[in-house]
Amino acid sequence: MDYIMxxxxxxxxxxxxxxxxxxxACFPVSSEIVLPFSGVxxxxxxxxxxxxxxxxxxxxxxxxSICYFIGRILGEKSIRWITKRIPKSKNALxxxxxxxxxxxNFSVMIARVIPLCRTYISFLAGAFKQSYISFxxxxxxxxxxxxTVLISLGYMxxxxxxxxxxxxxQYKLYVLILIVCVAFLLYKRRRG
Numbered sequence: 001m002d003y004i005m006x007x008x009x010x011x012x013x014x015x016x017x018x019x020x021x022x023x024x025a026c027f028p029v030s031s032e033i034v035l036p037f038s039g040v041x042x043x044x045x046x047x048x049x050x051x052x053x054x055x056x057x058x059x060x061x062x063x064x065s066i067c068y069f070i071g072r073i074l075g076e077k078s079i080r081w082i083t084k085r086i087p088k089s090k091n092a093l094x095x096x097x098x099x100x101x102x103x104x105n106f107s108v109m110i111a112r113v114i115p116l117c118r119t120y121i122s123f124l125a126g127a128f129k130q131s132y133i134s135f136x137x138x139x140x141x142x143x144x145x146x147x148t149v150l151i152s153l154g155y156m157x158x159x160x161x162x163x164x165x166x167x168x169x170q171y172k173l174y175v176l177i178l179i180v181c182v183a184f185l186l187y188k189r190r191r192g
Contacts, residue, residue, distance in 0.1 A: 012045055016052065017059045024063025024143075026119045035147055039154025049155050053148050060143040061136060064122045068135055071126025079127050100124055105138045112142020 007015045016038045023029040035056070042052045071078075079097075100107045108130065111121035125135045 009041055012041060013047055016041060017055050020056050021059040021063040024060040024119055025066045031150065032115065035150035036154030039151040040157060043155045043158035049151065053151055056147040056151060057140060057143050060147060061139060064139050067119065067122035068126040071123035074127065076127050100128055104130065105134050108135060108138040109142040112139060113146050118146065
């Protein structure tokens with residue numbers, strides 16, 4: 001992740017756009033880090049935040065469209081294939097499908113602000129044949145909210161980003177341990 005941060009700072013707006021695009025195309029890049037840092041880069045480079053937010057939404061829609069069309073081409077059968085190979089995914093997928101069928105467009109918009117779901121909803125929307133125009137409109141609404149909040153947060157932090165990074169580096173091990181403990185307790189409770 002440090003390499004991505006250096007690249008964003010060194011190459012500015014172009015790098016920011018590329019990283020946001022690949023993040024929305026389901027590559028393992030954390031938007032919770034990339035988007036705020038993009039705001040920091042904009043602040044330090046005198047990039048208009050409105051331009052950055054607009055470009056981030058466009059790049060998000062392009063990346064999401066890639067996943068949408070993969071889901072559209074592979075279809076529902078690919079999702080069924082996954083659930084047969086990974087039995088634990090079946091329940092989650094069935095619930096996701098029910099939520100998608102019940103709320104349709106709304107599910108795409110809401111999923112855009114839920115970590116992990118926010119990128120993978122594109123596959124479901126494609127596989128369940130949501131209209132592309134509807135997909136774009138709902139995605140644009142959700143992506144705009146998510147990107148605006150995170151980029152603005154980074155932009156407001158501006159020069160103080162290094163303070164946040166210090167605290168993050170100092171306490172990340174404790175946060176990781178806490179997350180693992182909570183996950184373990186939830187797992188035990190669910191099985192118990």
